[in-house]
Amino acid sequence: MADRQKNLKHDSVGAWAKRLYFASRAVMDSVLRPYDLGSTQWYVLYQLANEGPTMQRDLVRMLQIERATLSGVVATLVRKGLVDQAPDSDDQRQRMLRITRAGRKLWKELPDPIELILTAAFDGADPAELAIARRVLQVATQRLNQHILKGDQA
Amino acid sequence: MADRQKNLKHDSVGAWAKRLYFASRAVMDSVLRPYDLGSTQWYVLYQLANEGPTMQRDLVRMLQIERATLSGVVATLVRKGLVDQAPDSDDQRQRMLRITRAGRKLWKELPDPIELILTAAFDGADPAELAIARRVLQVATQRLNQHILKGDQA
DNA sequence: GAAATATTGATAGGTAGCAAACGAATTGTC
DNA sequence: GACAATTCGTTTGCTACCTATCAATATTTC
Structure with missing residues (x-):
């Protein structure tokens, strides 16, 4: 609500x-x-x-x-x-x-x-969903950090 | 790494x-x-x-x-x-x-x-996985906020 | 060995967040 | 109408994060 x-x-x-x-x-x-x-x-x-x-x-x-x-x-x-x-x-x-x-x-x-x-x-949460969430967050974080690195080089 | x-x-x-x-x-x-x-x-x-x-x-x-x-x-x-x-x-x-x-x-x-x-x-990420991640985060956030409210009452 | 470079920690100045306390303004109650 | 409670914004003081810069110390290079 x-x-x-x-x-x-x-x-x-x-x-x-x-x-x-x-x-x-x-x-x-x-x-x-x-x-x-x-x-x-x-x-x-x-x-x-x-x-x-x-x-x-x-x-x-x-x-x-x-x-x-x-x-x-x-x-x-x-x-x-x-x-x-x-x-x-x-x-x-x-x-x-x-x-x-x-x-x-x-x-x-x-x-x-x-x-x-x-x-x-x-x-009580579903471990499978937790694992997916964890992975999505990790991948996104990694991609953002790479994006920052690239920006620094340029 | x-x-x-x-x-x-x-x-x-x-x-x-x-x-x-x-x-x-x-x-x-x-x-x-x-x-x-x-x-x-x-x-x-x-x-x-x-x-x-x-x-x-x-x-x-x-x-x-x-x-x-x-x-x-x-x-x-x-x-x-x-x-x-x-x-x-x-x-x-x-x-x-x-x-x-x-x-x-x-x-x-x-x-x-x-x-x-x-x-x-x-x-390029899988929309289904994104949706799951979003829901996991939302539920967790909601539960934490409720936990805080309960603590306030006590 | 001296000079340049790299590393470590500290400091200054900024953003963003929170809680608590306050004044001013509004609304509710009697 | 008077008093109490509520709402809204601000201020103060705190944590936590950043960048940029500095001083001190090590390390590398010549």
């Missing part, structure tokens, strides 16, 4: 993807808000808690965000005392990230927002 | 949706950058150029964003002289938005980024 009221004509999978992304962000944010954590901050803690100390440079690749973005997120976590950031002894440019004692303590209290979102969004 | 390098384990449709959203935003931004326009600014201009003067209140519903967000976007467009914002004579709380002469002039020069994205992303 609320979805059907007159919308802009220009409506595409991009727009559906946007809505799903923001809906899942909203759920994640509401779960994490009591702990005063943003979603990207949670991903960083997840990595450091489960995989151990990680180079900031590598996290950029894993999270697929820009260095500048991660720089800000890390600064926030360091300010909160949840993460420790130290220059690497081999390469002074790189920074090794490590979860602090306070960070680990908080991590233990945290619910898993991803599990919650998966259940809320897809519980 | 670049997609397959070790990622965080927590990977879900939410993450695919995010990647597609950001890929399409990246294309849209790169198209609009020469004109110094953001994607949401483009949507506002689109509405005003094609459908005529619109109440700011209605645009909130059409774009499905918060009043506060639109407020900022409109302020930017007004500052650039592309849009005119005037109180409605009937209801002094509401603001009528109208494209200016300069706005219309710019609009005529603008390429259609949505068309470009649709082609780049989905040209």
Whole structure:
């Protein structure tokens, strides 16, 4: 009903993807808000808690965000005392990230927002359709990224 | 290839949706950058150029964003002289938005980024699979939004 | 070894989104 | 008519993303 009221004509999978992304962000944010954590901050803690100390440079690749973005997120976590950031002894440019004692303590209290979102969004859904949806999105994303690369060359 | 390098384990449709959203935003931004326009600014201009003067209140519903967000976007467009914002004579709380002469002039020069994205992303794709993907995303979004509503009540 | 180049992280400035709080204007209720 | 509730837009403060640029450090090239 609320979805059907007159919308802009220009409506595409991009727009559906946007809505799903923001809906899942909203759920994640509401779960994490009591702990005063943003979603990207949670991903960083997840990595450091489960995989151990990680180079900031590598996290950029894993999270697929820009260095500048991660720089800000890390600064926030360091300010909160949840993460420790130290220059690497081999390469002074790189920074090794490590979860602090306070960070680990908080991590233990945290619910898993991803599990919650998966259940809320897809519980009972047809796996075959999910697979198709996943593939359509992946292909489209890949094509768009290639399009961007081509544009850069020109 | 670049997609397959070790990622965080927590990977879900939410993450695919995010990647597609950001890929399409990246294309849209790169198209609009020469004109110094953001994607949401483009949507506002689109509405005003094609459908005529619109109440700011209605645009909130059409774009499905918060009043506060639109407020900022409109302020930017007004500052650039592309849009005119005037109180409605009937209801002094509401603001009528109208494209200016300069706005219309710019609009005529603008390429259609949505068309470009649709082609780049989905040209040649199977319509049946697209329909399934669309439905999966819509259902998931709806379920997440309901989940948020329930959480609010509790 | 010195100069050019590449990499890493930080910073500045921009867009886009949200929530919360506020003022002004309108509508509803008594 | 007066008071309460609602609606609309703005402002503030936050997260998260981008580009462009800079400083520091490594690496490559000559």
